[in-house]
Amino acid sequence: MSNSLVLLTPSQMAEADRLTISSGAVDGYGLMKRAGQTIVSELLRRYPHCNGFDVLCGPGNNGGDGYVVARLLVEMGVMVRLFAHGSPRPGSDAEKAVQDCPIGAQSLSQFSVLQGHAIVDAIYGAGLSRPLDDAVSRVAKECRNADVAVISVDLPTGVSGADGQVLGDAFAADLTITFFRLKPGHLLEPGRELCGETIVANIGIPDSVLGPIAPRNWINQPPLWRGDFPKPRRNQHKYSRGHATVFSGGAFSTGAARLAALGAARAGAGATTIYSPASAIAVNAAQLTSIMLAKVDTVDDLEEVISARAPDAFVLGPGFGLRRPIREFAISILQRGGGGTLVMDADAITAFRDEPAALFTAIKGSERAVVLTPHEGEFSRLFPDLIGKVRLERAGEAARVSGAVIVLKGPDTIIASPDGRIAINANGNPWLATAGSGDVLAGVIAGLAAQKMPLWEATCAGVWLHAEAATRFGPGLIADDLPGLLPPLLAELLEVDQLL
Numbered sequence: 001m002s003n004s005l006v007l008l009t010p011s012q013m014a015e016a017d018r019l020t021i022s023s024g025a026v027d028g029y030g031l032m033k034r035a036g037q038t039i040v041s042e043l044l045r046r047y048p049h050c051n052g053f054d055v056l057c058g059p060g061n062n063g064g065d066g067y068v069v070a071r072l073l074v075e076m077g078v079m080v081r082l083f084a085h086g087s088p089r090p091g092s093d094a095e096k097a098v099q100d101c102p103i104g105a106q107s108l109s110q111f112s113v114l115q116g117h118a119i120v121d122a123i124y125g126a127g128l129s130r131p132l133d134d135a136v137s138r139v140a141k142e143c144r145n146a147d148v149a150v151i152s153v154d155l156p157t158g159v160s161g162a163d164g165q166v167l168g169d170a171f172a173a174d175l176t177i178t179f180f181r182l183k184p185g186h187l188l189e190p191g192r193e194l195c196g197e198t199i200v201a202n203i204g205i206p207d208s209v210l211g212p213i214a215p216r217n218w219i220n221q222p223p224l225w226r227g228d229f230p231k232p233r234r235n236q237h238k239y240s241r242g243h244a245t246v247f248s249g250g251a252f253s254t255g256a257a258r259l260a261a262l263g264a265a266r267a268g269a270g271a272t273t274i275y276s277p278a279s280a281i282a283v284n285a286a287q288l289t290s291i292m293l294a295k296v297d298t299v300d301d302l303e304e305v306i307s308a309r310a311p312d313a314f315v316l317g318p319g320f321g322l323r324r325p326i327r328e329f330a331i332s333i334l335q336r337g338g339g340g341t342l343v344m345d346a347d348a349i350t351a352f353r354d355e356p357a358a359l360f361t362a363i364k365g366s367e368r369a370v371v372l373t374p375h376e377g378e379f380s381r382l383f384p385d386l387i388g389k390v391r392l393e394r395a396g397e398a399a400r401v402s403g404a405v406i407v408l409k410g411p412d413t414i415i416a417s418p419d420g421r422i423a424i425n426a427n428g429n430p431w432l433a434t435a436g437s438g439d440v441l442a443g444v445i446a447g448l449a450a451q452k453m454p455l456w457e458a459t460c461a462g463v464w465l466h467a468e469a470a471t472r473f474g475p476g477l478i479a480d481d482l483p484g485l486l487p488p489l490l491a492e493l494l495e496v497d498q499l500l
């Protein structure tokens, strides 16, 4: 699993600093000087024409980075105005940085925006622990409302590195420079938006510190799961490649199932079948070519089709409707042995709002693995106890409570495994906010799971592929386009030139 995709919480980052310092490789002030040096290089490269920099320093090490930046800029003859909020603890690295800084600081309360100056925000970073006080909020607001470039050190002051939430108020940066690894707050909204462009600087912390830290959060990018991505083999037949199935809604709502089925088939399932109620068979039949069709109205019908040809994956929920026996279908699939995966989306999630515990018990007692793909509304129906917690915590807790892989959908989709691993998706885009796109996603995940890709990895891959397809298509995307956009992405992932 790729080391470069690791996300570190602020406390894990503090541990990375501590391990680096205790290894003797570099001391704390040395790390701070390297951080300051990197920031200054970026400032000079990106803002060569500004009249000067206003460096705003807090009382901790984030402020310490700011004092190093101010010193280096002054030494280069650049105009600097320095503003301090609180003073560093005696004996701290930040205090050393103050002592080495050739210019004095005014109080932050004296600050007002000066046209032509860029702002270096070094008030709080990883140590932010409570809402900003009025003095800092006022400056954050003034900078947000002014036409001025803001460069934030580590994180925009006010944004929590742990979860991207705003504590009281926050700066909105054009550029955020963080160190060693991204933090969840750089990817989770609203933090991501407030960071502007984010870059990760190497300040000499060795990758070896990640061993003892054992991180559990990652950015969702192909190196996270490429090694598990299903590779077709010459000796496979269609069923051994993986059989995915999708439950259709009634005659007036069959499209969602077809979108999911096409998603599964394009993701590489060798065979895909739609289980349709008798009332919708004619509508489905008229629209399907390579996708197979079977009649399923009752739990008995379901048992029969499963016995005839045990599927590797099921998609239940999209367009299904709540008046038909959706809970019974879910429970029947879970209680029947046979392995494989059940992807539950939309109505399949909502159907259990009055008895979520019954679903979780069935999932935990089942031989099958489950993925739940709720958006926020569906999530709160199934996990009302978790309302009020931040998204990252909610997704992780929901996975533990339910025993399912959770895809908490949004601009920053989170994929949480019951074993505690979490990936945050970073390639989401506005084009995906279109009817039916979630149905395709459920199908793609089922298609990958049907090929025996490990489930959390399959889910991460599905979320990434789905978003990447939309990004490459851009404006005008409708969900019908998505399955057809997958082949070139698969070709890249599989490096087909080398495969055959």
Ligand SMILES: NC(=O)C1=CN([C@@H]2O[C@H](COP(=O)(O)OP(=O)(O)OC[C@H]3O[C@@H](n4cnc5c(N)ncnc54)[C@H](O)[C@@H]3O)[C@@H](O)[C@H]2O)[C@@H](O)CC1
Binding pocket: 014, 017, 018, 028, 029, 031, 032, 033, 035, 058, 059, 060, 061, 062, 063, 064, 065, 123, 124, 125, 126, 127, 128, 129, 130, 131, 132, 133, 153, 154, 155, 179, 203
């Ligand atoms: N050796 C290290 O640990 C390194 C740390 N670095 C910098 O150090 C930063 C973390 O430093 P710190 O842990 O000192 O934390 P911060 O500098 O972010 O915060 C300082 C302290 O302010 C107080 N505080 C937090 N929120 C507050 C609020 N809203 N109002 C008033 N006071 C508040 C807390 O007691 C906190 O410890 C990173 O963001 C990074 O910029 C870098 O210099 C690289 C090396």
Ligand SMILES: [K+]
Binding pocket: 062, 121, 122, 123, 124, 125, 152, 153, 154, 155, 156, 157
């Ligand atoms: K900051």
